[in-house]
Amino acid sequence: MRHPFPSRDSHVNSYGVRAFDHAMGLIDMLGLKEWRARTAHGIQGTVLELGAGSGRNAPWLKDDAVVIALDPDLELLRFQRAKGRLRGPAIVAVGEALPFRNSAFDAALATLVLCSVEDQRRVALELKRTLRVGGVLHAIDHVASSALTLERLQQRLAPSWYRMTAGCRIDRHTVDVLQAEGFEVTHRDNALKGVFIRYEAAPRTTTA
């Protein structure tokens, strides 16, 4: 039997970077733009933008934030540079193995990324490792709905959607994974029966 979510050989988006950017623009027009603005605008300091894609958050980032754009797809980062959307260094890497020292970042930004990573648990651990004490993950994502019938539909459609897109999962319980790996969710907005979420999460600090 074919695996419903086969491993990807490549992260390169088969539709091409322009089509990818247009798709993101369409999602922005449908309402994501306001959430992007609210999410990106509050971030300061040295920021890791995980899965930065075509750079759709760039207009909303504060001028004095130092933003390191990370994505496995070199073509997307090149596109960002060509469009003048890069705000600092661009690094080709995956969230599961971040090439940064411990506590390197004041904040992380991840919009529509944790739906796409191969191993959410490893990414959560890497974010926890590279955020400084008090650092916050600012994120937007789509996840399994809080409404059972909708979640069942998502589960049914997930394998086809995964193949049609560049590895996007619509059936994930992303926040549960983050919490299990030591994050505390400090803010959460929900839309469309909890399918779209905007949240802030910080590694829990342990007291001896």
Ligand SMILES: C[S@@+](CC[C@H](N)C(=O)[O-])C[C@H]1O[C@@H](n2cnc3c(N)ncnc32)[C@H](O)[C@@H]1O
């Ligand atoms: C749906 S796009 C979102 C792009 C951008 N964050 C935005 O909001 O427009 C998902 C992005 O995650 C990237 N990605 C996929 N797997 C990843 C991984 N394991 N680690 C980091 N980024 C990944 C993809 O290359 C793509 O740029």
